């Protein structure tokens with residue numbers, strides 16, 4: 415058995431989800447290799463090399479990999495990965511974009527978004543927005559897998575991996591990077607925060623999210639949103655929690671003015687403690703909340719903020 | 723330009739699904755079925771490109787049982803020109819679906835494939851990317867904006883940190899995110915007209931693809947249920963509980 419982890423990074427820092435993915439890999443085997451594909455990405459290589467359990471870091475540092483477009487990276491991962499029994503990447507938008515392309519190049523099926531590993535060929539994953547949990551067997555020679563980061567702890571530091579480089583490169587003109595519009599926030603990352611406070615349609619507009627921000631400041635929380643709040647333009651799409659947004663599992667999740675549609679629950683019901691603030695006592699969110707407060711959020715939020 | 727839109731028949735997004743008592747899958751008898759919401763967005767986008775004069779023909783294809791004809795009709799009523807049903811009783815997994823689509827893409831001379839980023843039943847999020855790999859096309863996944871011009875397509879993608887824009891040479895594969903558009907409702911006259919639009923029925927064998935998979939579902943279970951907790955009477959009680967009982971603040 416040989417396990418390859420595809421690192422997620424922005425050429426300067428390794429993303430935490432890589433650590434969760436390494437941890438998943440270490441459930442399969444006591445050592446894993448990590449592939450860092452990028453451009454000018456030595457810092458990432460250094461960070462990957464000290465993860466405990468990493469045997470080898472394979473570096474493909476080339477300007478052609480600068481934006482990590484799947485048209486360039488998938489053939490690289492397939493080329494390196496063909497010698498492995500398992501290839502794992504985080505089930506982030508980057509991993510979801512890349513890995514099925516890798517799988518098809520290797521002519522194997524993929525197992526998406528696993529939350530548990532039963533054995534080297536048997537995995538557990540949510541289906542139907544988490545309303546059912548499937549145990550699946552993969553008899554593929556190479557198992558291509560994406561990993562739900564909230565389901566695995568982060569691998570620790572303290573390793574000292576060997577670094578090798580690969581000069582395999584795909585210079586392609588099928589796709590070109592045009593630009594990026596990334597949100598900058600001082601707050602913790604939504605998927606990594608220990609406290610998340612989310613607003614829904616009940617917030618009425620984007621300005622009112624200030625009410626959540628004030629509480630988030632006090633709790634060191636990240637701010638999320640329902641799809642209705644994103645669709646209405648209150649907040650940007652990268653704040654969406656749910657089946658098609660981000661999956662979060664913080665210690666504390668506070669849902670404010672969110673009704674609790676199954677697609678929203680899919681993204682937060684693994685949180686340890688759930689609080690719901692909603693003026694409708696029949697809102698389905700109360701069925702999953704540990705603590706429910708039936709109240710008008712415009713009164714409850716300022717009061718909560720002042721008393722924290 | 724010819725657009726292919728693959729669509730899937732799935733349990734309606736607002737149905738609360740139940741796991742079968744023998745744990746073999748999801749109870750589908752007497753369950754409301756619909757076109758997968760992401761696929762509907764793909765159909766809408768293709769029709770808009772046709773209305774803008776950028777596409778000549780929109781073909782929808784579904785791989786599934788004969789019941790999927792209903793979803794093909796829905797797409798035709800929305801404005802697609804013709805349908806193809808690749809009829810099979812077997813559950814086609816993403817790699818088989820992508821292999822079937824590849825044959826159709828080549829046979830029909832498709833310039834652009836628009837499909838949903840994931841189906842809300844299996845939540846795999848794979849077919850578009852796999853099809854792109856097999857055809858050698860570039861891919862623009864999780865699209866919230868597309869612009870076609872002169873042999874290329876500019877796709878704005880929803881990514882974890884925000885948005886990314888890429889330019890792809892046609893032919894290409896695009897997968898849709900929820901905010902790409904809001905699908906229209908089919909008008910009655912269009913529903914009537916759709917009944918006359920052709921649907922070709924072919925089998926995977928005729929296409930030359932064996933529907934098979936080395937990935938098998940062993941068991942399906944209901945998730946651990948969260949039970950409702952308590953309703954607190956005031957903000958003070960909430961804070962007290964979070965501090966002393968839950969110990970999260």
Ligand SMILES: Cc1cc2nc3c(=O)[nH]c(=O)nc-3n(C[C@H](O)[C@H](O)[C@H](O)COP(=O)(O)OP(=O)(O)OC[C@H]3O[C@@H](n4cnc5c(N)ncnc54)[C@H](O)[C@@H]3O)c2cc1C
Nearest residue numbers: 614615616640641642656657658659671672673678693711
């Ligand atoms: C394919 C598909 C995928 C989807 N993916 C997602 C997803 O990833 N994430 C997601 O969130 N949704 C998703 N949805 C949408 C989902 O079905 C719901 O429509 C959405 O979650 C509703 O958002 P909401 O709870 O904010 O709005 P609503 O359902 O409108 O609820 C608003 C709530 O606010 C309360 N409220 C209003 N005013 C106040 C006030 N003053 N004080 C207190 N409470 C108040 C109301 O009582 C109500 O309960 C998806 C849907 C589909 C079909």
